[in-house]
Amino acid sequence: MNRVTSETVTVNKCCRHCGVENPSWSELKHFVNFLNVQLSACENSVFCSDMLAPDLPGFLNFVIQFMIQMSKVCANIYLYVTLHVLQTVVLTHITCVKC
Numbered sequence: 001m002n003r004v005t006s007e008t009v010t011v012n013k014c015c016r017h018c019g020v021e022n023p024s025w026s027e028l029k030h031f032v033n034f035l036n037v038q039l040s041a042c043e044n045s046v047f048c049s050d051m052l053a054p055d056l057p058g059f060l061n062f063v064i065q066f067m068i069q070m071s072k073v074c075a076n077i078y079l080y081v082t083l084h085v086l087q088t089v090v091l092t093h094i095t096c097v098k099c
Contacts, residue, residue, distance in 0.1 A: 047059065
């Protein structure tokens with residue numbers, strides 16, 4: 001698989017899993033950034049290590065699926081709050097200009 005194909009596949013998977021139909025680049029960015037932080041923490045967790053895998057079968061898969069769901073929610077909440085704050089700032093500015 002060449003680099004362009006690999007990048008296309010990656011973007012398509014992110015679009016499919018981010019939880020937003022036809023997501024913007026900003027939505028994808030927040031989803032991927034949050035998921036990346038969570039996956040890094042998972043890699044460093046003793047509970048998700050190969051050492052405990054025999055004692056916790058399926059746990060790593062459960063954690064990853066949960067992280068994807070959590071990333072969907074957090075990315076969407078972040079964008080909602082950001083848009084709400086921007087809308088408030090703009091309305092406040094417009095109100096002050098009218099004064």
